[in-house]
Amino acid sequence: MTASTEATQSAQPERPGLTDGVASEFLVIAKIKPGHTDALRKVIEAAQAKMDRSGQIEIGTLHTARALIFDNDTRFLFASVFDGSWDTYIDDFAVTVAGENFEKTFTHTEGFPGMKDPKVKEWFVANQVPAGLFTTSYPDLTVKQIWKDQRVNEAFQEVLDTPEFRELLDNPAAAALRATPAFQRLLDEAAG
Amino acid sequence: MNAVASGAPSVPLEMDDIQSGALHHRPVPYEGWFVFLRVDDRHDGRALLRRLLPAVQGGLPSADPNRGAWAAVALTYQGLRALGVPQESLDSFPLEFRQGMAARADVLGDVGESDPANWEPPFGTGDVHIVLSGLAPDAARLEKALERARAAYQETPGVEVIYQQEVHQLPTGRTSFGFRDGISYPGIEGTGIPGSNPQEAPLKAGEFILGYPDETGNLPPMPQPEILGRNGTYLAVRKLHTKVAAWRRYLRANTASEAEEALLGAKMIGRWPSGAPLALAPDKDDPELGADPSRNNDFLYREDDDRGFKCPATAHVRRVNPRDATIIGAIRLHRIIRRGTSYGPPLPEGVLEDDGADRGLVGVFIGAHLDRQFEFIKSEWVNDGNFIGYSGEKDPVAGHHDGTGSITIPQKPVRRRLQNLPTFVVTRGGEYCFLPGLRALRWLTELED
Numbered sequence: 001m002t003a004s005t006e007a008t009q010s011a012q013p014e015r016p017g018l019t020d021g022v023a024s025e026f027l028v029i030a031k032i033k034p035g036h037t038d039a040l041r042k043v044i045e046a047a048q049a050k051m052d053r054s055g056q057i058e059i060g061t062l063h064t065a066r067a068l069i070f071d072n073d074t075r076f077l078f079a080s081v082f083d084g085s086w087d088t089y090i091d092d093f094a095v096t097v098a099g100e101n102f103e104k105t106f107t108h109t110e111g112f113p114g115m116k117d118p119k120v121k122e123w124f125v126a127n128q129v130p131a132g133l134f135t136t137s138y139p140d141l142t143v144k145q146i147w148k149d150q151r152v153n154e155a156f157q158e159v160l161d162t163p164e165f166r167e168l169l170d171n172p173a174a175a176a177l178r179a180t181p182a183f184q185r186l187l188d189e190a191a192g
Numbered sequence: 193m194n195a196v197a198s199g200a201p202s203v204p205l206e207m208d209d210i211q212s213g214a215l216h217h218r219p220v221p222y223e224g225w226f227v228f229l230r231v232d233d234r235h236d237g238r239a240l241l242r243r244l245l246p247a248v249q250g251g252l253p254s255a256d257p258n259r260g261a262w263a264a265v266a267l268t269y270q271g272l273r274a275l276g277v278p279q280e281s282l283d284s285f286p287l288e289f290r291q292g293m294a295a296r297a298d299v300l301g302d303v304g305e306s307d308p309a310n311w312e313p314p315f316g317t318g319d320v321h322i323v324l325s326g327l328a329p330d331a332a333r334l335e336k337a338l339e340r341a342r343a344a345y346q347e348t349p350g351v352e353v354i355y356q357q358e359v360h361q362l363p364t365g366r367t368s369f370g371f372r373d374g375i376s377y378p379g380i381e382g383t384g385i386p387g388s389n390p391q392e393a394p395l396k397a398g399e400f401i402l403g404y405p406d407e408t409g410n411l412p413p414m415p416q417p418e419i420l421g422r423n424g425t426y427l428a429v430r431k432l433h434t435k436v437a438a439w440r441r442y443l444r445a446n447t448a449s450e451a452e453e454a455l456l457g458a459k460m461i462g463r464w465p466s467g468a469p470l471a472l473a474p475d476k477d478d479p480e481l482g483a484d485p486s487r488n489n490d491f492l493y494r495e496d497d498d499r500g501f502k503c504p505a506t507a508h509v510r511r512v513n514p515r516d517a518t519i520i521g522a523i524r525l526h527r528i529i530r531r532g533t534s535y536g537p538p539l540p541e542g543v544l545e546d547d548g549a550d551r552g553l554v555g556v557f558i559g560a561h562l563d564r565q566f567e568f569i570k571s572e573w574v575n576d577g578n579f580i581g582y583s584g585e586k587d588p589v590a591g592h593h594d595g596t597g598s599i600t601i602p603q604k605p606v607r608r609r610l611q612n613l614p615t616f617v618v619t620r621g622g623e624y625c626f627l628p629g630l631r632a633l634r635w636l637t638e639l640e641d
Contacts, residue, residue: 022578022583059520060520061520061578083578084572084578088568088571088572089520089521091408091522091525091564092520092521092522092525094408095408095522095525096522116408116409116410117410118408118410118413141583142578142583144520144578144581144583145578145581145583148581
């Protein structure tokens with residue numbers, strides 16, 4: 001047989017949701033399928049219980065995520081903040097472990113076509129509730145940059161605790177370096 | 193992350209219905225011609241396609257990938273409209289194709305000098321309806337491939353040639369920047385054409401041809417009716433001007449010796465002028481390696497060079513094909529066929545001042561998904577660097593820099609950071625095209641009313 005007749009055309013929807021700097025917000029509310037609330041709750045609880053952040057590391061763009069059941073156990077809410085626009089990586093997301101978890105979760109909500117269905121973008125857009133206000137305290141920093149900044153600061157603090165570094169600072173040979181504006185900024189951060 | 197297609201049936205490719213211009217490699221050397229036409233009357237447009245049919249081949253024009261010659265016929269969205277394709281069918285094409293390349297300037301980073309407002313007419317005006325192209329190993333075979341096509345449009349009133357562009361391999365066998373190109377191309381399941389990297393598994397046919405499962409396991413969204421969409425694909429055709437003198441001056445100004453200059457150029461491109469990849473030849477050019485097609489693309493990054501001390505993660509060839517390197521996203525969902533062809537005279541060796549000549553390349557980027565292939569590569573991999581951990585940094589050579597760009601080159605003990613990069617490549621124009629299968633072309637000639 002030829003696998004062609006069921007090829008579907010994505011509607012290429014507009015992308016709702018607010019952005020602030022590099023970050024975007026994405027909030028979806030979906031009706032839970034009748035009788036599926038307990039199963040969905042178990043999926044959410046299990047994900048929270050075994051949270052090891054491996055999913056976030058694999059994705060590399062997710063700042064925060066939350067999931068909850070509300071409205072008298074009839075509706076499900078998922079809210080996240082991430083770098084870029086959500087649909088850019090939606091196809092990639094479908095082949096990650098985090099995408100599998102999405103599949104396990106949203107499969108309990110009405111009308112969800114499945115992560116690998118080309119219509120999944122449309123479904124998310126149809127169920128997205130755009131924010132009226134969205135702001136972040138670090139609009140210039142992506143998750144990748146924050147991780148790098150954290151590694152750099154940890155290493156910097158360790159250097160400050162190293163006696164050899166203190167000795168080097170006092171060495172007259174370091175005077176020229178110490179006098180540069182860039183190093184002065186670093187020392188200013190080192191002071192406390 | 194590797195995408196694994198599952199569940200979808202494996203369907204043999206109808207190679208004979210797929211235009212040769214879709215999957216075949218660029219010959220080496222090559223001569224080519226692009227003709228852009230406007231259709232003023234739909235009946236004449238259909239008549240032209242009818243006359244072009246015998247000039248367009250399906251399947252593989254030659255068993256030797258370097259020796260094939262072909263003519264290909266592609267249509268823009270405005271072209272399909274001008275031919276009188278029913279609205280329902282027009283609406284079934286993806287949004288980015290319907291909008292056209294000029295309208296996607298923000299996504300593609302075509303801003304500043306590359307802004308569609310500065311494009312050469314007729315690009316971006318809506319007047320380009322049919323893009324006819326020919327590519328061959330030499331002028332004689334090009335002429336043979338194109339003569340029937342030329343006769344077809346010359347004897348058809350109501351269709352107008354509005355732009356032409358000749359392309360040919362420079363005497364150096366390299367791009368205007370001085371680097372061997374055309375080295376890397378993906379393998380595609382069912383075509384019998386092996387990819388140039390033996391370490392990359394062939395991609396699902398649906399990444400490149402409509403009507404077959406792709407790497408997600410789905411069928412690519414396909415325009416309707418099926419006879420129109422099946423065995424077709426999309427081309428992003430771009431005329432790109434290269435600022436060769438500016439490139440040379442930048443290298444000269446940021447290095448202290450000829451050897452340093454060569455290394456810096458290689459670090460920005462990811463290959464040496466001979467084509468030898470930095471991943472395999474990190475310190476100096478290796479012309480033998482560069483010229484050896486069995487070795488010059490046989491490498492990965494992760495095991496040996498994930499942090500990019502040999503080939504920077506920021507280098508052009510590594511950005512646009514990260515292979516197995518650690519990045520955000522699934523690499524196999526963003527592969528593409530690239531066919532770059534040079535136009536204009538080379539800037540003589542050693543010249544650092546711009547001579548005012550127009551030179552560069554016509555790039556044809558081929559895939560079944562304009563949005564997650566060509567557009568994704570432009571927006572995420574060429575015009576940003578977050579996917580490799582260098583947020584905001586652009587492709588050193590292909591990115592739009594406007595004099596403020598910076599590039600990190602990993603090295604020990606301290607990375608090198610290039611600053612104040614000017615733009616080296618300017619978009620002169622371009623169009624999104626649909627390259628139909630042969631049955632689809634015939635269907636277009638048989639449209640009624």
